[in-house]
Amino acid sequence: MLQIKVLAVGKIKEKYLKEGLKEYAKRLGAYIRLEMIEVEDEPCPERASAADEARVKQKEAEKVLKLISPQDYVVLLDLLGKELSSPELAVLFDEKGLSGQSRITFVIGGSLGTADEIRKRADYRWSFSKLTFPHQMIRLILLEQIYRACKISKGEPYHK
Structure with a gap:
């Protein structure tokens, strides 16, 4: 069974997002082993210098x-990454599973982005879109896409 870990910097505060994450985690239980880990974000001054921002990203990394x-x-979820369709994500899961690489870790950086060390460690850099999404909402979108990919992979119907 595929093991998926979601590492995200920052805490989810909104109740509706927490409920959505809980719902998708429950749905995913039939397909994968899911682990979600929140990493505490670093405090950053309101008018941070480039050096301050680099320090924050480094500590979070x-x-x-x-x-x-x-x-x-x-x-790595990355604005500069490659876009994938839902069926392409399903193929990625299938390929990793068939090659014996059953542990996939998704990384969502902090509100300032990620340090270069994380980009270097990433095996794949994925951009959801050229649109900007609220930082905390991206976790829910990610879980929905993982769920959709699992359903596609199993040949089950999904909403197009």
Whole structure:
């Protein structure tokens, strides 16, 4: 069974997002083993300098990288990454499973983005869209896409 870990910097505060995440985690239980880990974000001054922002991203990266195993296939959610369709994500899951790489870790950086160390560790950099999404909402969108890909992979109907 595919093991998927979602590492995200920052806490979810909105109740509706927490409920949505809980619902998709429940649905995904039939397809994968899911682990969701929140990494505490670093405080950043309101008018942060470039050096302050780099320091924040570096500290957040250190926390994230400690939670990634050497055998994990790491997918970084990155604005500059490659876009994937839902069927292409399903193919990625199938390919990883068939090649014996059943541990996939998705990384969602902090509100300032991610440090270069995480980009270097990533096996794949995935952009959802050229649109900007609220930082906390992206976790829910990610879980929905993972669920959709699992259904596609199993040949089950899904809403197009």
